[in-house]
Amino acid sequence: MAGLTLHNFGIATGRLFINGRWVESATGDRRDIFNPKDETRVDTVAAGSLEDAERAVAAARKAQRPWNALTPMERAGFLYKLADLIDANSETLAQMLTAEGGKILPESRIDVGFCALLLRHAGESARRLEGEILPGENRDEQIWIPRVPYGVVVGITAWNFPAALFARKVGPALVTGNTVVIKPHELTPLTTLALAELCRQAGIPDGVVNVITGDGRSVGAHLVSHRGTDIISMTGSVRAGSEIYALGAELIKPVRLELGGKAPFIVMEDADVDKAVEAAVTSKFFAGGSVCTCNDRMYLHHKIHDEFMEKFVARVSRLSVGDPTTDVNIGPRISSGEVAKLSQMVARAAEQKATLLSDGQPAEGNNTHYERGHWFFPKVFSVTSNDVDIMRQETFGPVIAAMAVDDFDQALAFANDSEYGLSAYVFTQDNRRIMRSVTELEFGEIYVNRPSGESPHGFHTGYRKSGLGGEDGKHGIEGFLRKKTLYVNYA
Incomplete structure (x- = not known):
């Protein structure tokens, strides 16, 4: 286990996952990831920059309409493939998660297993995405209220459950026709990068999933306030959630926050x-x-x-x-x-x-x-x-x-x-x-x-400073969709 690195997944040192490819950071800067049990270096990752964030958002925007053109069931097929690959690599993922995060190995296995379960649940939800048809006030008229994707989702994850939180963002976002840019926590990015490689192996089209490592107050903040991103889903501290909420407010951007608890x-x-x-x-x-x-x-x-x-x-x-x-x-x-x-x-x-x-x-x-x-x-x-x-x-x-x-x-x-x-x-x-x-x-x-x-089919939501919105189940899926009303006259 001591030698476990991203090379186990065929990922070169210091790479970001943008537009379906492993690429160098624009600056070439890197940072080491240390094992909490003895402070030894586990691996080295790219220190992503604002330019890298720009590239990731551009890739996600370009990929979103072709991705949404697929049927929900077609999109679900990719999630099933990803979940199967996670199962096939579960022990390696769990060991990596323990090495970077310090969680005991049985709990890391639970984290990885729940990741696959959440992705499968998102896939199973493909046949349950519903709109509404209402009678119109006029003759020969109906009111259609379909649910449509937001576009580009920014997923910001915490250090404690890097695998499950990846799935909580990616699964619902993808099955509903969105594309994603994931920014993992600076202390535990390795598991997320490995999951990005499994997305590539699952055949998820280029640009649909992008992973950018880097500092939350620079790269993360840039993604939140970027005019090319459409909705923010963040798990983390109340302090970070409050800052993200304020950043999104300038563009009146939807923000879904899962924060602290007592x-x-x-x-x-x-x-x-x-x-x-x-x-x-x-x-x-x-x-x-x-x-x-x-x-x-x-x-x-x-x-x-x-x-x-x-x-x-x-x-x-x-x-x-x-x-x-x-x-x-x-x-x-x-x-x-x-x-x-x-x-x-x-x-x-x-x-x-x-x-x-x-x-x-x-x-x-x-x-x-x-x-x-x-x-x-x-x-x-x-x-x-x-x-x-x-x-x-x-x-x-x-x-x-x-x-x-x-x-x-x-x-x-x-x-x-x-x-x-x-x-x-x-x-x-x-x-x-x-x-x-x-x-x-x-x-x-x-x-x-x-x-x-x-x-996975419940609803994980908080009140007061514990957050906005929620995750899991049909209500979590609905959080990645918005309504559009059409008054259709066919006289």
């Missing part, structure tokens, strides 16, 4: 505590907590609080942190900046009188494996106030806090008291509480008596 995890006194504990651990520590939907703050009914926390802390204390290619539960953080951010949050929690119940540190004398790399160990806190920072700021790492609540009303009030509104969890056997969650829990995605994990 998911509440509510457990009532009638819940199956053991089931809730397992779900809480899975939903918090999958991908080391670097998931926007992860369990990020827990509200536990006072009658089961102590039992739950005793079992939860015991489970967390058994989680292992280490080399993501070995049998561990959590790998390294993506960067030293992420480690510093989490360390500051933990220090702030201590200042605000949060009680540290588990710090996850390795045994004395067992630190040799962590001398290099970006390591952070699970932390569990108990708090008595919903106003402390650790209950309000997204952690995006293996840090979690819990507090006792008097009843369901208080749990709902605390859960909704947040700038975020992506995901929430509810554990109860009371159907009245479940139905109240439908109307009173102000989050776009709610998991009831189960851990996290979306389905």
Whole structure:
């Protein structure tokens, strides 16, 4: 695995994928990609420029009308071929994803598998793209409302799920007749570049899919504000989403944002505590907590609080942190900046009188494996106030806090008291509480008596600062189409 690079996919060093070809950056500049576990160089990629972005947009615009001229079922055929190629290369892709992102190998395999599943779902949606025909006010007249593609989609992806997020942009965009320019995160571009090569091998026509590496605040911003791009689909931080929203505003450009989260995890006194504990651990520590939907703050009914926390802390204390290619539960953080951010949050929690119940540190004398790399160990806190920072700021790492609540009303009030509104969890056997969650829990995605994990035919959407629009399922597909009204008189 140490020698795994883009050469495994036949991609020369420092190339961009534009108009169906692997090309040098206009500037020739490059940047190294490092393995988070030991800070060794994994590979080198092009540092894309504004001129490269211009070339990619031009290629996408030229390809869009011929691509849209195909039937949706013809376009779906290319997505099926791409998904098959992903399956055939799944282990190599997973190993590359782990090398650049630090995710443990089983989770990287899940990411790659979900990528293929999302592409197949997009292909299956080809026969379900619908318009409308309405009766006209005049005789011999109908009103047609077809759904048509926007044109050129800019897809900007985050570092935590490079494969699945690629599919979330590319699958719906392509099946609906759009073309795409993808800008992967600067820290994890390798998997996306490898997927671009598989697009080429799948026979997707030149210019339909383009991948540009580079800095978000230069290349990414240029793509967002470019007059030749028609809609933006971005997954990332609230900070980046806010900047993209402002850039798109000048041209009144549609912007779809999937941003951060601070998911509440509510457990009532009638819940199956053991089931809730397992779900809480899975939903918090999958991908080391670097998931926007992860369990990020827990509200536990006072009658089961102590039992739950005793079992939860015991489970967390058994989680292992280490080399993501070995049998561990959590790998390294993506960067030293992420480690510093989490360390500051933990220090702030201590200042605000949060009680540290588990710090996850390795045994004395067992630190040799962590001398290099970006390591952070699970932390569990108990708090008595919903106003402390650790209950309000997204952690995006293996840090979690819990507090006792008097009843369901208080749990709902605390859960909704947040700038975020992506995901929430509810554990109860009371159907009245479940139905109240439908109307009173102000989050776009709610998991009831189960851990996290979306389905490709669901709808992944957030409220408030967690984003605009949404992804997956028929509603996600519709987000890449706009309506056009025709008044057709045939008298």
